[in-house]
Amino acid sequence: MTVQAPATAPVFDAVYARHYAELVRLAYLTTGSLPAAEDVVQDAFVEWWRRCDEVRSPVAYLRRAVVSRCTSWVRRRVRERSRLPDLEVAPAVPPNPDVPAVRSALARLTPRRRAAVFLRYYLDLPEAEIAAALGCRPGTVKSLLHRSLSTLREHLDEH
């Protein structure tokens, strides 16, 4: 959804209805924690509502804010625990034989790479939009995805 007007309550509700779940999943994959993901996404929506006059492209802003907050959250966790948090397992994952390999590969990726993988392979975003969400150059997206895919391929080959 492309929204260029400042947010009103109906605009807010429409963006919220359409993108809340996808943003929580982005944050979950990046942080590895569902409670943290819900916190981060709600904080991002709150921030958007507070700054609605300044934000012209809310979906891009929200993705960017979520990735940024997730990165900060993971950095704090890394400092506390000296390693990246594992990905919590959802209660009902379908019996896809590749899921364990992908999950263990994701656990080895930095939060930025996890986010890049989600934006590319879950949301199917083009590189320019991924770059906007991650706040980096499109060339950096290429290298992030290249490295991430190498790690994923190694794990898939092992399983």
Next chain:
Amino acid sequence: MNTEQRVRAALRDLVDAVPVAPPPPAAVRSRAQRYERGSGADRARVRGAGHRLAPVLAAAGLMLVVAAVAAVGLLPRWAISPEPSSLRGGGVAGPVLPDRFAGRTPGTASVEAAPPGPAIAVFDHATAGTVDIPVVVGVDGRTYREVGDVSRLTNAGDDPVLLAPDGSALAGGGGSFLDLTTGELTVRPVLPGDTLRDGWKPTVPLAWSPDGRWLAYGRIPVPEGDRTDLALLDLDTGEVTFVTTGRGDGPPRVAFSPDSSELAVSTGVADGGAAIRIFDLAGDLVRELSPPAGHLLAPNGTAWSPDGALLLVQDPQRPRRLAFVDASGTGAAVPGPVTVDQPYGVEPVGWRGPETLLLAAYREPGSASGVPRSLARLVEVPVAGGASRVVSVFPHGERDHVEDVRLASGLLPLAEIRDAGRLDHGPVPAEYWIPRVAGGAMALVAALLAGLLVRRWWAGRRAAP
């Protein structure tokens, strides 16, 4: 199915299984309104599951505080009363470039919590399984601090930060600055979006003028069409001047002249390195220079020699080879190209003087896709050519990854290269040591209680008939 299809399918299964139950949007909006009114309750998640744990958390917090207070007395002196590195020894010692850089450790303090003072270097350091974080090295060469919240300075930690020529501050995207003496973060807006601290930072710093007054920024993503705007921020007045540099497909490479009066620009591979344009700081084109085919200005704002005579250029496809261009455009003679005797290429990081370049050498070959490589060492190379000399090494364990080395250009000619002595990582961050001290304290209490119970049980058994 190929790898990408398998990843796509597995990712969908993994992520779609996550139960997401959005709270009503009105509840989130009202939280924002409470926030505006300054209520503390707004910080809690709307669903508020954490409230049930409040008594437990309060008790745990009390224990942590007790443990922390006890532990402060046990910390070594250096850990609780750090001085900025520039103040040690009365501030009379000159800058030191360590002959061996240490990296960040889990206990390295942050710049924000324990400012290091002016720095000689900053570089991104990651070890396996951790994120890369800028590490600041003080002018004494032995003080190490990491940037505590790098997302406030860069776009998700992707873009490198710049170090001021005098080492006093870091410049990040979106007009952000981290003062290394006070640890304070400020924002000097370059573009309107720069006011969003946690949001998109539309500018990335490219070069800092030698006099410390000007910063050149590029836009991300680069504007489409035939123009690439550079923004010049005057730190004295806050004014921003835009320089239209011509077509390019990436942030341009730029360098200030040593007297900070001119800016050299090459605008990425779309130009094919065809021209280097020299602008004055009002944004007017002064002259154009022709580098060898395929060559661009050296990266990181390091291209202009300290005597103003040369511009250092490099062919991105041949990272071991360096060449020089007459900066005046008058046809003055320049030294011939230099092929550096480092196996995997080099990245210029500064000048030790008009005759000596300082380069960071890679420790692995490059890949066709341009995946970032780790840097291994700093080497000096004479402008006139000759063997390189290793002057410093970076952390080089199998798990270490070093990128984006930036040096304080104004301090380099004065810096002594030597063993910097005992490392100072600053006060161990509270979030690192409090859980460990508290855990130890709780284990001790548990052991004492267990001992008491065993003793009571044993005494009761002996007293029994």
